[in-house]
Amino acid sequence: MASTLTDRLSLLVKTMRGQARITESNVQDMLREVRMALLEADVALPVVRDFIARVKEKALGAEVVGSLSPGQALVGIVHKELAATMGEGVSDINLAAQPPAVILMAGLQGAGKTTTTAKLTKHLIEKRKKKVLTVSADVYRPAAIEQLKTVTAQAGGEWFASSPDQKPREIALAALDYAKKHYFDVLLVDTAGRLAIDEALMAEIKELHATLNPVETLFVVDAMQGQDAINTARAFKEALPLTGVILTKLDGDSRGGAALSVRQVTGAPIKFAGVSEKIDGLEVFDGERHAGRVLGMGDIVALVEEVSKGVDLAAAEKLAGKLKSGSGFDLNDFLAQISSMKKMGGLSSLMDKLPTQMAAKAGQADMDRAERDMKRMEGILNAMTAKERRQPALLMDGKSKASRKRRIAAGAGVQIQDVNRLLNQFDQMQGMMKKMSGGGLMKMMKKMGGMKGLKGMGGMG
Numbered sequence: 001m002a003s004t005l006t007d008r009l010s011l012l013v014k015t016m017r018g019q020a021r022i023t024e025s026n027v028q029d030m031l032r033e034v035r036m037a038l039l040e041a042d043v044a045l046p047v048v049r050d051f052i053a054r055v056k057e058k059a060l061g062a063e064v065v066g067s068l069s070p071g072q073a074l075v076g077i078v079h080k081e082l083a084a085t086m087g088e089g090v091s092d093i094n095l096a097a098q099p100p101a102v103i104l105m106a107g108l109q110g111a112g113k114t115t116t117t118a119k120l121t122k123h124l125i126e127k128r129k130k131k132v133l134t135v136s137a138d139v140y141r142p143a144a145i146e147q148l149k150t151v152t153a154q155a156g157g158e159w160f161a162s163s164p165d166q167k168p169r170e171i172a173l174a175a176l177d178y179a180k181k182h183y184f185d186v187l188l189v190d191t192a193g194r195l196a197i198d199e200a201l202m203a204e205i206k207e208l209h210a211t212l213n214p215v216e217t218l219f220v221v222d223a224m225q226g227q228d229a230i231n232t233a234r235a236f237k238e239a240l241p242l243t244g245v246i247l248t249k250l251d252g253d254s255r256g257g258a259a260l261s262v263r264q265v266t267g268a269p270i271k272f273a274g275v276s277e278k279i280d281g282l283e284v285f286d287g288e289r290h291a292g293r294v295l296g297m298g299d300i301v302a303l304v305e306e307v308s309k310g311v312d313l314a315a316a317e318k319l320a321g322k323l324k325s326g327s328g329f330d331l332n333d334f335l336a337q338i339s340s341m342k343k344m345g346g347l348s349s350l351m352d353k354l355p356t357q358m359a360a361k362a363g364q365a366d367m368d369r370a371e372r373d374m375k376r377m378e379g380i381l382n383a384m385t386a387k388e389r390r391q392p393a394l395l396m397d398g399k400s401k402a403s404r405k406r407r408i409a410a411g412a413g414v415q416i417q418d419v420n421r422l423l424n425q426f427d428q429m430q431g432m433m434k435k436m437s438g439g440g441l442m443k444m445m446k447k448m449g450g451m452k453g454l455k456g457m458g459g460m461g
């Protein structure tokens, strides 16, 4: 089954070849696919409906430029609209207030408020050079107060003591007073969470808001909440004038559709994303990149560009011809493959652009190892003579194979086993190439080259 939206739309478009425009009749089927993709990414249904209506309006009659098919054009329009809805550009924390600038953290229990308070503390200290005080107004869970103490210390901030027998308002006033007297730039107030929305919780946080008059009221929401995020967001929006959203646990499996729901319901910008449990796991939220994730295509536009930059179509064509004529794939081709990977910025740079779920499977450690392997292989290949690269058989079953391998290993500064491993890998690759010689390789490359036009769709919406 086709997985990404681009794949699915391409499938559909095959049945309507020759249509140069997006029309009422072809847009309907395509929008159904877009709708499915958004629902699969856990965007809430009412939000999906609104979104589809906007896309339809923009798409109808849009010229399909250059080599784009209507399906590709629609993906571009959807991508652009998603990015625009989630917020173009990035917005940092607003600190434009008489110090201390107060930041109120709101959200359900377990959303990640306490962790995020510490992450923000670190951000404000390191990036904005501020003196930061934190305080917990969570009088229901003594452990929450202790947790904040621990993580604030890790972040390098100062923590203001509070206790379960105080009233939240009392805590807030005492912390504010202390922050003023000690010239803190920022006071971060962590609040109690509940498992679900309840009246008492909302009344309490409203009172805290009135007492503190914060410059930022940040709604912390768990991206894994998916469809439910919309109800939580609505309740907090009704209770508080939210100024921003922090979406946590984006490192999880979720496709992050909650971002779209929450943004639409609160109208507040998504300022940051939590991407790990660790204290430095906070990233500035980037709507455009996130749009790709929601559509399940990573930064596919950039990936396609990189690939077509590195892949020399003429060389690929020659290689395919060689395979067909039976003259085979030799070690020179192998070396050329490695160089073209390098031209594309190496493996990790390519991985960065893949959909997050895919990239997460290959950890950074694996990538580093693969990069090192690639460098070593290149060294070995360069230590061979041109003749050896052209006739790998000299190294695999030639009479002088042992002495040749010894010379190559010495030349590249590696062990004989490394040379053997490379020859094994080459052998496997040769087998694979033979299988693909029926035109599969060329088809794949042409497809990638043909998608280049996607980026140029900026002016269409």
Ligand SMILES: Nc1nc2c(ncn2[C@@H]2O[C@H](COP(=O)(O)OP(=O)(O)OP(=O)(O)O)[C@@H](O)[C@H]2O)c(=O)[nH]1
Binding pocket: 107, 108, 109, 110, 111, 112, 113, 114, 115, 116, 138, 144, 191, 192, 193, 194, 248, 249, 250, 251, 252, 273, 274, 275, 276, 277, 281
């Ligand atoms: N993977 C991941 N885990 C996170 C992230 N943010 C928070 N967590 C984890 O989520 C759990 C809940 O986080 P807390 O900060 O305790 O949540 P809280 O909202 O303060 O909860 P209460 O204090 O009970 O209201 C903890 O195990 C955190 O480590 C994130 O961005 N990624």
